[in-house]
Structures are given as C-alpha cells and as structure tokens.
Amino acid sequence: MPMPLEDWQRRLERHFQQLATARSNSGFPLFALEHDLTASQLEEIGNQLRERLGLGLRLEPHWLLWVIYATELGYDYDGGEYWHSFEERTPRWSDKASRNQLRDWFSRFQLAYHGVTPSGTWAGHFPIIAWPITHAILSKYLQWQFAKALYDLRYRLIGLEAMNPEAVGQLLAANAWEASSRFQEFLQQESLTGRIVLALLTDRSNDGQSPIYPPTLQRLVSDLERVQSTGEWLKETRRFVADRLKGAGRGTTGRLTGAGVQSSAPDDGDRASLYIRPTLMLRRSAASTWSAVVDIPSFAGIARLSPEYRKFLTSTRCKIAGTGDTWLPKGWLLSNARRRVLKSWPTAGTPLVQFENSKSVVDHLIGSETRLSAGPVWLCRLGSDGLAHEIAGRIVRPGRKYILISEKAELLSRHPFLTPCELDCNGVSAAVLSMPESVSNDMLSGLQHLGLHVARTIRIWPAGLSGRSWDGEGYSEWLTTEAPCFGIVHDHPVDQYGLSLNGGSETVIKAREVGFPLFVKLSRLPVGRHTLSVRARRAYQSSSAEGIVTLEVREPEPWLPGTTAHPGLAISLEPHDPTLDTFWEGGVEVGVLGPAGHHITCALSLKNASGAELLSDEIGTFRLPLTTAQWQKQLSQFVKDEDRSWTYLEAASGRFLIKGDELGDYALRLERDVKPVRWTSRSINRVATVRLIDDTGRDEAAVCRFFSLLRPAEPVYLDTDRLLKGFPAPTPGGLFEAGHGDFLDTIMVSVPQVERGFQGLGIEPDLHDLDGDAVAVTLILDLLQRWSDARLLGPLAGLRRSRVAQRLLNRLYSHLCGKRWADAETAYVSNPEGDNELRQLERLVGGSPGFPVVLRRDYEKMEGDTGAGAQWYADVATRYQVCSEAGLSEFALQLASNPCHLRRLPKPVLDRLLVEIKANAVLLRGARLLALLAASKEQGFASIGLPRWKW
C-alpha cells in the first residue's frame, strides 16, 4: 500500500524545515534536489501525482511534491526543450495546470526554506524553467562538461580551501570559455557552481554544514563516476587538489581569491602569469640576408582573467605592428603561439599587438607587455640550427656568433669588429658580431659602448630539466609543478657562492675546485617572476661578481583534446566562435596552413537535442595550404545536398572536425543560438514543420508573422497557439518571425515543390508592395536585414534567400540611384564579362567622365583594409568634385556594399544620411560601381552582387 501523498508532503516539509534550520548559520540556500528520496520513492510519488492530475483533482495541497517532481525532470533535462519532455512525461499537464503555477510553488519553496533563487542572464531570459533546472543543482547533461571543466582547471585550484563560493564560481566561469554556450550560461550562477565545486573537491563545511546535503552530494558523485571519463576526471582533480593542499604550494597564490576574475585592471600577480611577451628571432631569407620574426604567445591567459576580456579578444580583430596592414581574424590571438615576419621595425614604445577597437584595460596591459625590448641595440645569438634568438640580457660570450640590430646605422658602422649584413626589415640595420676567444681591451670598450656585456667565466645553467625558453644568459620559464635545479661552474678560483631568491636571505655554499660544478635545487615556486641572485666570492676580496637568473613561473596549461597545441597545423577561423547556422550558411572563413601537399580532411557531424548523431559526413579532403576560397567552394557543394538539408532541420548542435592524421585533429563545437523565444523545425516525411518555443514566461502571447518567398515584403500574422503546437510550412516556404518583448527570432524555411520538376525549385518574388516613390528606403533596409538575419532551413534555402535579397537590393538602388541604373546593374550581374554592360554602368554613374574611369581602373584599392579604401574613395570623390565630405563618401560605400547593417545606426542619423545620399546619387552610383567590380571577382557573385568588404 503506497504512502498517501499527504503523508509524503508532510514528511518532506519536515525534512526541508530541519535542513533549513540546520543550515541557517551557514548561509547556504537549499536546493529542492536535497530531498533525500530514493529512486523508487520518487517513482511512487510521481505515479500518484500523475494519477491525481489525470483525475482533475487539486494539485496545490502537494505543491512541495510537484516542486520535487519538476526538479527531478530538471535533473534529467537533456538541454533541449524542458516543457516538451515535462508534458510528455506528465499527461494532461497543459490542460489541468500551468507553468506559472509551478513557478509560484518554487517561489514558495524559496521563501519557506531559504531556497536557492536562479540568477544570471540565462535565468532572466528563461524565468520559469530556470527554477527546476537550478534546483536540480547539476543536470545530467551538464555533468560531463562540469567534470571536464574542473579537470582542466585543476592547476588553478590551489588555495581552494580559502576561497568563498562566489570566488570559486568566478574562477570556473572565467576559465571555461571553450565550453558550450549553455554550460557557460550555467556558470553564470557563480555562487551555485562555487558551492558544487567546494562540495565535490573539499571536505569544507560552514558551521558543520556541508555546502550540499551529503546524500545528495553522494548521488551527484555516483552519477559523475558512472561515466568512466567523468569519474576519472573527478578523481584526478580531487587527488591533485588534495596533494596541492598538502604541498608547498598551499596559500602561495593569493590572487586566486577571486581578484583575478574582476573586471578591473589585472594586478601584478595576474600580470606575472600572462606571458604575452613577444620574442624576437632572426632567420635567413637569402645567403647573407636575414628576416626578423616575432613569436606572439597565446593570449588565452588574458581571456581567462575575465569574461569581459574573453569577449573582447573573440570579437576584435588585431594586427601586429611592423607586419603590414592586414587585420588578423577575431580570436587569432587565442588559438596558439603565432609567428609573423616583421617588414618594418616597430617604433620604440609601440605595442606590437594593436586592436581594431580600443579597450582601455586591455590596451594598458598590451601596451606594457607586448613591446619589443628597449633599444638602441638588440642582440641575437646565432644557434647551431641557423636561427638567431634574442638575448634579452645583452650578454656576449667569447667564441660565439651574434647578430646585432640597431635603428642607428652609424652605431654599427663605427666598430671594426662588426660585419654589416642585410636585414629584410625597414628602419633597422644589422651586423654580425663574431666574438674572438680572447677579447681585447679595445673591443671590450667598443662592446660596452654598444651596451653589451662580456660574460664572466662563471656559468649557470638549468640542470636535469632543461629550462623552458632558456636563452643561455639567465632567462627561463618554469611551471609551478617543477622544482628548478641549476648547475654552477667556474674556470677561475672561487671560494664560496651566496645565493638568494627575490632579495631574501642568502644561502652560502662552499665552491668546488675549478671546473667542478656544484648543483643547487630550488623549492617549487609560486606563479610570478622570481630572481635568483648568485654572488661568487673570494676570501681575500671584498668585491664579488654577481649573476642574475630570471625565472618566470606559471601554472601548466592542460592539454585540450581537439586543439592543435603546435602550429604544424595552423588553423584560422573567422569568426572564431560561430554558431551552427553561421557555419552552415558559409559565414565562416576557414584557412589552414601546414606542410605543403599534406592532406587534411574536414568533416561535420550533427546531433539532435538528446545527443543522438544525425549525420557524420566528410565535407572534403584538401591539400595544404587550404585557402578560404577553396573552403567556401567545397562547403557550398556540401550544404546543397538535399538529404543533408533535411537532416540539418533537426540538428541542435554540430561538430566541425579538421583531421590532419599525424598532425592531429582540430574540433570546433557548433551550437544553435537558443533564445527564450525561438523557432524549431522538424521534417516529417519531408514536410517541414515549424514550432514556436516560448520560454519567456510572460502572460501575453508572442507576435508571429510570416513572409512568403513569393511576397517577401507582405507579412501575414499567424495564430500563436497553432504555432506552439507545430505548423507545416506552406509551399514554397518563407520567413517566420516571432517577437516577444525584446526577444526576436526569425527562420527562413524553404519547401521546394518537387512535383513541378525544375520549375518548382525556382521562385520569383513579387515585390509590388514596394512600388511607388512613397515607399520609405528604411522599410527596404528593414526587409533586407530581416531576410539576411534569418536562419536558413531546408533545401535551396540559401539560393532562394539570395534571390529575395537580390530583388530587394534592386528595389533599394532603384529608389536611390534611379530605375535606369538598377536595370543596368541587373544586366551587369547577369553578364559580368560583358563589355557593353560595364560601359553602360560607367556611363550612368554621372558627374565628371573621369570619375567612373578612375574607379574602374583602381577599384582594387578597396581590397584589404576598408579604412584605407574609404579614404581613397573620399579623395577621388573630392578630386572630381562629386563630394567633399569624407563621412558621406564612406556611408555611400557602406550602403553600396553592406546595406543591411546600416539599420543599426540611430534613426535620425540614418534618415539624414539617406536624404543626403539621395541628393548626391553620383556618389552612391560610384560606390555601387566599385562594389559590383569587386564582387564580380568573388565566388557566388551572381547570387547577390555585394562584395565581402569588412566594415
């Protein structure tokens, strides 16, 4: 005989009351998952609740049981649609109860027992489902990622015992930036995640209270250990943290108290751990000519300091001073160490890394950390591998060979012991310095004049373990897990050595005979820069010779599978972190460098919301180097496949894989952007069905509109209730738009009419709604933006959208440049090789006849940096008296090449500029001529006629 629900309710009220009382001093709020029920008890309660619901009886008396029931479903949540699975497992829920009722019961739990309140942006956007999922503590679908994130963070978890839950949560959130977007949203609840970490990794308690009720914690651990890899990761992290707490490292990194993840400027501790100092290297480019190369370390350390920095680095292009005007892709600095050839020597004090947009805190950091060392000379020692590496300490040794660089050529020419050589870098001169075995007094004084020091004959070197980045003259890098050893040997009598670390007390060690080394061992060192001072003394001399060894100590970087930690496979992606939709629509520029001729294979797998694989196909095999153009050509073939298009409809996530065999693999997680109000689509027997998901928790319904492919400018309002249940997309498809408050989602679904053969594939949009002079240009811009931003689903979706965009663009330029111009554009797009079509365009530009001629001749100046291109166009427009305002000229170029993004301008500004440009149509026609000429050289020109200029 099962226990009645009333008894269960009373029993659980007592349990949570006791738990709340016991925890009142610790400050830890309660989770509904801390119910202490077994699986069979949960099943029994669930059966009774469902039975009662089916009978239409009151649910309110058992509100606490419903809270636990909803929480358990939150624990099993697969990351997809919570309500969909809730309603499937709870028949008649939507008829007899409501989501808001459940939210009220969770609020009641929160008030009655000091329960946890969902927090963070995600909880704000998903205000109802945030309750059961937050109260589930760590839903099963997040457990794998959670264990992995802790494992990857293990080296940074020293000092965990002393940290509060918020600081631990901040640390975790700041370091898990490679994780899925949903997991990152989960990590926004920093106090919650910090508690879970403390509970899992330490035996810490507050006033005798563990951060999580022990039987519940045990359940989480058991579930984590059930999967072998997560179990191993958890065990390893626990072992490592326990070892470090026992070891010397404890308490040495005060910065882990959370300061490192604040948005303020990094403190000295953070700065010391960044390692973004570029290093200089020379390599031969001809028999007696050298090239200067800078090695830029990964900026992953900066990204880890705060989500703010991470966002900045992944959304901002950069360039390297002295290497040309090329903007490097967003996120370029995060991938791994990169090398660039210096074409001109950076001006003294100029940061090597320059960002497209400014961010004061990062600029400050970059400004001070990414400069080359100060001149006036730079010394590089020539190694046996033919490369010359910079010696920061400017110490030279007899018998060695060096290359000296200086901005002042005369400085190098006045010394007879220097032999000039060519350095393929503007702004500096170079000379070879061959040190003789014995150095004359004249040479000694000449070297001193150059700022160089001749090394004394006491050698210090890393012993046993080679020093990372050891430059042979005192600089090396170490890990916090290593105890550095050094050997010391002298070739002249020394009585004793005095060694001190960071200016601390001196350790005196008796020296050995000449030529016999002694060894010293340091304890493990905390993160930061340390200096080991070594003084050699003779008993009868008051003075002593001193050498300094610099040790940069950092935490180890854990290896991340699916990354190339070596540049044998140098992969560039722009954007750095695309969504699945951006990737599928060809919005990612992929480039791969590596061994010439080596083959790589690119593949894509797609999964549905519950993680089942829907597709795993090769996109293509390429010979290195792979260029963006080759990539885009191959991808467009791949996505054209009709079967794949249908499969893509159902995909919730994907994985892009570059397989380089022995060079390693590179993997990129691709996810759909999950908005609180969003469209999903499924194909049932090749019929595309769209469904609206509304997780905003608001009482009023979302506003939904449909724009048919046949009437792209004419919206039809749809019944929201019908859309929530699923709605077959009408042939030939169109754009679905759902808006709710600040949230908006659009998808374009393409449904080819197969029964009409080839005719059914194409569409001809009817845009007569846009006829007439009274139609506002901003309306066309709105439509363009709406169609451009929509996610694409279904076969031929890309082609069909391009057709709509092409027609809308034609209307736009017809309004602004005149119908004759728009017709001439259409003729040119259909025959870009035709001389007559191009001449017609030139004729119609207007203004001085020389204006279009210059534009046609020099249009390639718009390639590369659009900033420089815009300046050039403004100059030409001024010269031919078309326009003297540089701002309006640039606006014309943007309107001619990327009109969609202009809707982001404030309305009064855009309206004023549109009036001005309409009054100066010559300027816009000139810009369009440039855009058409540039676009005609790109792949897919005929589809839309806009160039890929980057603004």
Add this chain to the structure above:
Amino acid sequence: MVITETSADEVVRSSREALGLPLASSTGIDDAMLAASLRRAAGSLCPCSPSTLVNAVLESLRHLSKADGDMRERIDAAAEALIIGGDLLELNQVTTDDPDVKGTWVFLAPPGFVVRPDGSIFLLGVAPDEITPLPASLSARITYEGYARVLNPEPAEALPAVLRELGLVGLSTSAWLKTPKVESATELRDGMLRRLEGQPPSGTVADVSILHSTRGVG
C-alpha cells in the same frame, strides 16, 4: 622558498621524478629519461630543428653523468627514435606564418596511441606542459621500453575506448607503420632537389670549404 645544495645524482633523481619516470629501476640517465627529457623540451621549443632540441637537453644533462662523453650521440639517437616512433614529427615544406616561407622543422605529435597485436598500447605524442595527458591512475601504469611508453590493459578493460574518451587520437597499426611510397632513384633525387630549392639558404657553414664552387656535383 628554499635553496639547497644538491648532488648530481639527486638532480637526476629529482628530474626523473618530475618526468614521471620510475625511480627504483634506474639510478642513472637511461634511454627512457633521454626520451622524456626530449619530449619535455620539445613541448616548449617546437617547431624547431632537431639539433636545437638535442642541444637543449644536452646542456641540461651536462656534468650529471660520468659518461658525459657519448651523451650527444645518445641524445641524437633518442631524438631520432622519437621521430621514428611518432612522438615528434619531422615535416618538410611547412608553412606556419608567412605563406611564402617554407621550412623543415620538428613538430609535436598530438597525444595518441596505437594498439599493438598483443593488446598492449603504445603511447605517442606530447602534451606541452604535462608529462602525459592521462589521469594519474593511468599514468602510474605506464611502462617504459627504451624510448617507448607502453600501457597494458587490465583484464576486460576497454583501454582504447578509455583513451579515445580522454581525447587521444587512435592510430591504426597500418597508418602508424606506413612507409613512404616506393620511388625510383630519379624520383628520389628530383624530390630531394625540389626540397633543397625550397629551403632557406644556410649561410656560411663553419669548417666547410667548397674547393670547386663552379663545378657541378656528380
């Protein structure tokens, strides 16, 4: 933070410990230690030339062994073994920065493994800051056979699946043992000439003088 004087033997012992090598089985610098030292140095130096790697390790082991004299040869042999075994990759015509500049360098192979016919597992590759990317329970089971690292599965243990789940790349025996394609002498010569032309100039080579610089070879 303590500084203590130590002995050469203690430096070796401490280094073996840091490299994750067994302490009891060896008191000196054996092949396993040379291989582990090279892997560690490669983690920070690659891409680089083999000689850069060898020199870095040679310097760190100086004065630590009574048999210093043949140390360079031993390290050379270890470096070659790591390239043959697949821990390091010697790649030619590689472009890493400037598409116009190609070079021949040693790169790290990513962590991976090969299942041998007897079921034991040969570990390959390097994780730059870690001795091995494996958790301690698996690292402790690694046995060292000369330059190689081997894991033996326990009864009923699906070790390859575990390693794949940890992110290691599983190579088939045929891919691992793949030999270069058979070439005729002419093809080999032409290929080498093409590689030579693709190399940056060496500059002056010390202690080598060309007697007849205008005369061809062969």
